[in-house]
Amino acid sequence: MKTSIPRPKRAASAPKARPGGDMAVASPIVPPQAIAGRTLVLVIAIMTFLAGFTIAVVSVIDRAADAWASDIGREVTIEIRPLDGVAIDAEVEKAVALAQEFPGVGGARGISDAETQRLLEPWLGPGTDLSALPVPRLVVVSIDNAAAFDTKALAEAVSRDIRGGSVDDHALWVDRLSAMASSMVFAGIGLMTLMLVALILSVVFATRAAMAGNRDVIEVLHFCGAEDRFIAGQFQRRFLLFGVEGGAIGGALALLAMMIAAWAIGGSAGRPGADQLEALFGRFELPGTAYVLVLALVVAVALLTALTSRLAVRRSLSALD
Amino acid sequence: MIRFENVGLRYGTGREVLSDLTFSIAPHSFQFLTGPSGAGKTTLIRLLFLNLKPTRGLISIFGKDTALLRRADMPALRRRIGVVFQDFRLLDHLTTYENVALPYRVLGKDEASYRADVTDLLDWVGLGDRKHVYPPVLSGGEKQRAAIARALITKPEFLLADEPTGNVDPPLARRLLRLFLELNRLGTAVLIATHDIGLMDQLDARRMVIENGHLEIYE
Numbered sequence: 264m265k266t267s268i269p270r271p272k273r274a275a276s277a278p279k280a281r282p283g284g285d286m287a288v289a290s291p292i293v294p295p296q297a298i299a300g301r302t303l304v305l306v307i308a309i310m311t312f313l314a315g316f317t318i319a320v321v322s323v324i325d326r327a328a329d330a331w332a333s334d335i336g337r338e339v340t341i342e343i344r345p346l347d348g349v350a351i352d353a354e355v356e357k358a359v360a361l362a363q364e365f366p367g368v369g370g371a372r373g374i375s376d377a378e379t380q381r382l383l384e385p386w387l388g389p390g391t392d393l394s395a396l397p398v399p400r401l402v403v404v405s406i407d408n409a410a411a412f413d414t415k416a417l418a419e420a421v422s423r424d425i426r427g428g429s430v431d432d433h434a435l436w437v438d439r440l441s442a443m444a445s446s447m448v449f450a451g452i453g454l455m456t457l458m459l460v461a462l463i464l465s466v467v468f469a470t471r472a473a474m475a476g477n478r479d480v481i482e483v484l485h486f487c488g489a490e491d492r493f494i495a496g497q498f499q500r501r502f503l504l505f506g507v508e509g510g511a512i513g514g515a516l517a518l519l520a521m522m523i524a525a526w527a528i529g530g531s532a533g534r535p536g537a538d539q540l541e542a543l544f545g546r547f548e549l550p551g552t553a554y555v556l557v558l559a560l561v562v563a564v565a566l567l568t569a570l571t572s573r574l575a576v577r578r579s580l581s582a583l584d
Numbered sequence: 585m586i587r588f589e590n591v592g593l594r595y596g597t598g599r600e601v602l603s604d605l606t607f608s609i610a611p612h613s614f615q616f617l618t619g620p621s622g623a624g625k626t627t628l629i630r631l632l633f634l635n636l637k638p639t640r641g642l643i644s645i646f647g648k649d650t651a652l653l654r655r656a657d658m659p660a661l662r663r664r665i666g667v668v669f670q671d672f673r674l675l676d677h678l679t680t681y682e683n684v685a686l687p688y689r690v691l692g693k694d695e696a697s698y699r700a701d702v703t704d705l706l707d708w709v710g711l712g713d714r715k716h717v718y719p720p721v722l723s724g725g726e727k728q729r730a731a732i733a734r735a736l737i738t739k740p741e742f743l744l745a746d747e748p749t750g751n752v753d754p755p756l757a758r759r760l761l762r763l764f765l766e767l768n769r770l771g772t773a774v775l776i777a778t779h780d781i782g783l784m785d786q787l788d789a790r791r792m793v794i795e796n797g798h799l800e801i802y803e
Binding site: 289290292294296479480482483484485486487488489490491493581 | 682692
């Protein structure tokens, strides 16, 4: 052993290769194997999958509700009840002529007996004689300029000029539809919030377990003069990687599941169930915003995981005093 | 540099394990801390590197009253103190080189800026050919020297060594003592906790003897 302590030679020369010729990357201060990383990645992936799937389903419902409201909002219906001594066909023709005069109306069309019979067939069965029943006749009024169209004025004119006539602007149906869609979106947001809270709690427990398992490392870092933020940063780095990995797996699986669902429904076109789904939701395709939201979810999950672990470490370190 | 006044410490509601400790440690000084096992040497060392808080009395380290220190102030003070533990406290998943370089990493320094210092120090403590070896395969003496190198690497103003020769044979113990003396000659105050009378007899240095929680000092 030499007898004098070497004096520092601070960065006097360019970086030298380590013995063996390699510039090895420094080992992580918190050993990866000391954290139950696989389990945490799995938990994060499952939570992200569920949250991503919820986003996708809510997006489809939200888009379908918009389409329903838009389709319905472009039409009003004049309903003409049969009255004794009133020629209902003449009233229908009057109603069509009346509606076509209104500003904003693109066209008006009376529903024929045959069409009415077809519409009622699911409830009354085929071949029913409608003349024996007090079935109202309908006039469908298409609106091509919603700003110029005045529903109230049409309703007043119809009640004044058409015997047995009334106007249905579908407001009740649109309101219910809107309320249902809002409830679904609200429920989806609630579910996602619960999943993210569960994710945060999982990360907190995993961080505490990791700290307990690395108590010796934390002690050594402390007496080497490490600040809490440095120690928290070491854990945060590891947990960020877990968050990215778990989030990416879960997000990818959620998108894949939606694509498989769309393919499966598309493949069963023509079957009664699939047709009803398509009638309700349109073509079962994910809107572009769903992809963006799922990607944002993956990023948010990774950041949330890292931030939660950082806060959990700092809180635990403060509690050591 | 370090000043204790009427310091007492008890764990919970038990009796005081340290009572009325009053002493100071001057810059560039060299002293032994000795006493029977369980007398409180390790506890005193923990007080000295801010790992414990006293239940009474005043401790001033580098002119700062430790009772008034905020948690955020402690790292800066700890960096001025090097500690060698009896059980080494090397991190098994880091190489010898990485263990010794740890205080620099904690400071956020770039590896290129300290590589030469760490390599030279490892050579100096005789571990130049063991720098890429992990602690589990080092011998007791090698671990001891790695722990000492880690404590010295940032040139602390005060070095605390708890039984630094407890795991090594007498020739290596003498070499380690020479290492501490050399460090002291370069300006670092040194306190070595030991109950190795033979080691202390090799040097005419101040002795702090602790027994039943009370301290006697022999200049």
